[in-house]
Amino acid sequence: MNTGTHLRTCHLCEAMCGVAIEVEDGAIQSVKGDPDDPFSHGHICPKAVALQDQYSDPDRLRRPLRRTADGWQEMEWDAALDLVAERLAQVRHNHGRNAVGVYQGNPNVHNHGALIAGQSFLRALGTQNRFSATSNDQLPHMLANLEMFGHQALFPVPDIDRADLFICIGANPMASNGSLMSVPDFRGRLKALKDRGGELVVLDPRRTETARQGSEFHFVRPGTDALLLMGMIHTLFDEQLVDPGAAAPYVKDADLLRLAALPYAPERVAEPTGVEADTIRSLARRLAGTHRGFLYGRIGTSTQSHGGVATWLIYAINILTGKLDTPGGLMFTHPAIDLVALGALSGQHGHIGRRHSRVRGLPEFAGEYPASTMADEMLTPGDGQIRAFVTIAGNPVLSSPGGQRLDDAFSGLDFMVSVDYYLNETTRHADVILPPTHALERSHYDVIFNMLAVRNVAKYSEPLFEPDADGRHDWQILLDLAHRLEQHKRGGALPLRQELGWRAFRKAGPDTLLDVALRTGPYGPTPGRLTPLFQTALDRIQAILPEKHPLQGLSRLSPLDRRWRERPKGLSLRTLKASPHGVDLGPLQPALPDRLYTRDGRIHLAPRRYLSDLERLYERLTQTPTQDLLLIGRRHVRSNNSWMHNSQRLVKGKERCTLMIHPRDASLCGVDDGSLAQVQSEAGQIVVAVEVTDDIMPGVVSIPHGWGHHREGTAQRVAEAHPGASINDVVRDDQVDPVSGTSVLNGQTVFVRKARRQDAGRKTVA
Structure with a gap:
């Protein structure tokens, strides 16, 4: 039995905190921060205990389940995989390849095995009806990366450790531990910023946990951030404060942005935003006048009706004030596994x-359609209607808008399969559930979040526990399904070259490919070179990977490629195993022009896609502010979407699923603190407890995301005992940002009144 201390990275949010897990006789005794982790230095947040709770959760599924007339029945793995592949292939044969839909939830990005094998599964599935959490989250940032810098995954990351001014709009890193800014111990880093004389300024419709730590706070009306940002840009040009600094040689189209900002003087945007003109001008002046600082925005600025433009303008303001590619500003990372460079090499x-x-004619982004149109594609008859569906580590009924419509849509499918280890609000509709091993039973390396980290680091964690004898990792499940689907396409055996590829992939597993990527990466021992053994395995595996999979780029590396001429540090899987606390690769470094992937090697400051949407933004400027209540979400440090609510230690205490409402609005709506309110929109209605507070802007109400565990047929006892209500049951799925296709999750109109007696017993009404 396992006994001792296991060093690992917590995978439950983006922060990548190092943990020390004490184990005795195979049972976890404690989860503590690892003081020797070079990134988190011993910090952890309350979520870390969920590592233990999830692993030992009696509700966690261990074997495949099949729905029958007599209820759920366990299956053998091969029989389950054969059944799933056969049914998916049958739907595809009868109705076309796009009759199958697939949704990937955000836990996939914490899992290097699922990331690698998932692409092969999607290729074998062959459908264009692909969806993920991206369009409910960070898509506007990825679009801005693509339009301005030439690659969707080239995120500029705040260098908080060297900043003196942090302007935060529509984000709450005290609760999220950073987002698109992997930053363990945000509180400690913020304290260090203040100790060196720096300032935190927060703008938000709610006085958040982050705002309470700031030196200055301003309310801003939901959905108007783009107007405020245009007011700042107007000020920068009007007062001749524009100086791109290190990025100046690479910036183009600044004059177009100057012209675009002319109608948005701070005095004009003050009323619709709720932010005084003097404040807007002051923010622009202070950012321009502070050498080391940045402007940062996240969910609040992304998931709104002008999310695409708002995100573009945040990047543009940082560039105009010289905050891009300079210490203390926004900088590009140099991770040990550089998916940006690999992806570019593979096209x-x-x-x-x-x-x-x-x-609805919504644009796809990077091969995915907006999640807000999933229900449309299942419920609307016609050629191409989705009749079968696959969910992979996702619970869109609670995490996507129009939750009730999704409930109805999933219930009417011909076939559905879920790769998930919980019977939750979404997987309850599945015909087959394929539960993967727990994260503590597999290795871990943060491929994605090291691309977003405020410091360059690398860390590999070996499995803590051996999985059950018949357990399957998610990468094995996806790989086996992909193999079977390819066989169905061929009507039998595959050509020898392809069959060898599948065998090589199974034998190598994701860790071998991880090792190859480390060895050929910027810190590897021999950039661009592989041993014959590695090269043979890689050649075979690449034969079954999609053409533009980032790992295809490994074959195109050259030791002379300037992007890969970093000082070698000898990184490999073996060296990371010998450094279980992790390896520090140093602070963020200037990267221009090498990190630009636009065709002309320039930063595109005024992409036409955004300029064409400014007419819609100007209409917002000329409208009278609505008197209706505007709904926003919120995040709590003990929660991350819907998949952590089956841990008693994370849900105990004061109820967190409440309707925050300003005292003035509470009086107008006839609700009191602690009473129940009915919240209604065109999407549906919910009943939720009331929390009256002046921490919320008048005219705004807030409900946290990820709750609503009251639906019948689930098997999560702790979550069911703390159900809350789902904000997505009152968020309409027909509202998207037309520029990016991102769901409008913040700023939709709702109506609030005191719940009637007959409403109190029901939580959701279609």
Whole structure:
């Protein structure tokens, strides 16, 4: 039995905190921060205990389940995989390849095995009806990366450790531990910023946990951030404060942006935003006048009706004030596994609008349609209607808008399969559930979040526990399904070269490919070179990977490629195993022009896609602010979407799923603190407890995301005992940002009144 201390990275949010897990006789005794982790230095947040709770959760599924007339029945793995592949192939044969839909939830990005094998599964599935959490989250940032810098995954990351000014709009890193800014111990880093004389300024419709730590706070009306940002840009040009600094040689189209900002003087945007003109001008002046600082925005600025433009303008303001590619500003990372460079070498940069969804004509981004149109594609008859569906580590009924419509859509499918280890609000509709091993039973390396980290680091964690004898990792499940689907396409055996590829992939597993990527990466021992053994395995595996999979780029590396001429540090899987606390690769470094992937090698400051949407933004400027209540979400440090609510230690205490409402609005709506309110929109209605507070802007109400565990047929006892209500049951799925296709999750109109007696017993009404 396992006994001792296991060093690992917590995978439950983006922060990548190092943990020390004490184990005795195979049982976890404690989860503590690892003081020797070079990135987190011993910090962890309350979520870390969920590592233990999830692993030992009696509700966690261990074997495949099949729905029958007599209820759920366990299956053998091969029989389950054969059944799933056969049914998916049958739907595809009868109705076309796009009759199958697939949704990938955000836990996939914490899992290097699922990331690698998932692409092979999607290729074998062959459908264009692909969806993920991206369009409910960071898509506007990825679009701005693509339009301005040439690659969807080239994120500029705040260098908080060297900054003196942090302007935060529509984000709450005290609760999220950073987002698109992997930053363990945000509180400690913020304290260090203040100790060196720096300032934190927060703008938000709610006085958040982050705002309480700031030196200055301003309310801003939901959905108007782009107007405020245009007011700042107007000020920068009007007062001749523009100086791109290190990025100046690479910036183009600044004059177009100056002209675009002319109608948005701070005095004009003050009323619709709720932010005084003097404040807007002051923010622009202070950012321009502070050498080391940045402007940062996230969910609040992304998932709104002008999310695409708002995100573009945040990047543009940082560039205009000289905050891009300079210490203390926004900088590009140099991770040990550089998916940006690999993707570029394989021809993968990203794209938008090559296809449009069948029902609503929404643009796809990087091969995915907006999640807000999933229900449309299942419920609307016609050629191309989705009749079968695959969910992979996702619970869109609670995490996507129009939750009730999704409930109805999933219930009417011909076939559905879920790769998930919980029977939750979404997987309850599945015909087959394929539960993967727990994260503590597999290795871990953060491929994605090291691309977003405020410091360059690398860390590999070996499995803590051996899986059950018949357990399957998610990468094995996806790989086996992909293999079977390819066989169905061929009507039997595959050509020898392809069959050898599948065998090589199974034998090598994701860790071998991880090792190859480390060895050929910028810190590897011999950039661009592989041993014959590695090269043979890689050649075979690449034969079954999609053409533009980032790992295809490994064959195109050259030791002379300037992007890969970093000082070698000898990184490999073996060296990381010998450094279980992790390896520090140093602070973020200037990277221009090498990190630009635009065709002309320039930063595109005024992409036409955004300029064409400014007419819609100007209409917002001329409208009278609505008197209706505007709904926003919120995040709590003990929660991350819907998949952590089956841990008693994370849900205990004061109820967190409440309707935050300003005292003035509470009085107008006839609700009191602690009472129940009915919240209604065109999407549906929910009943939720009331929390009256002046921490919320008048005219705004807030409900946290990820709750609503009251639906019948689930098997999560702790979550069911703390159900809350799902904000997505009152968020309409027909509202998207037309520029990016991102769901409008913040700023939709709702109506609030005191719940009637007959409403109190029901939580959701279609």
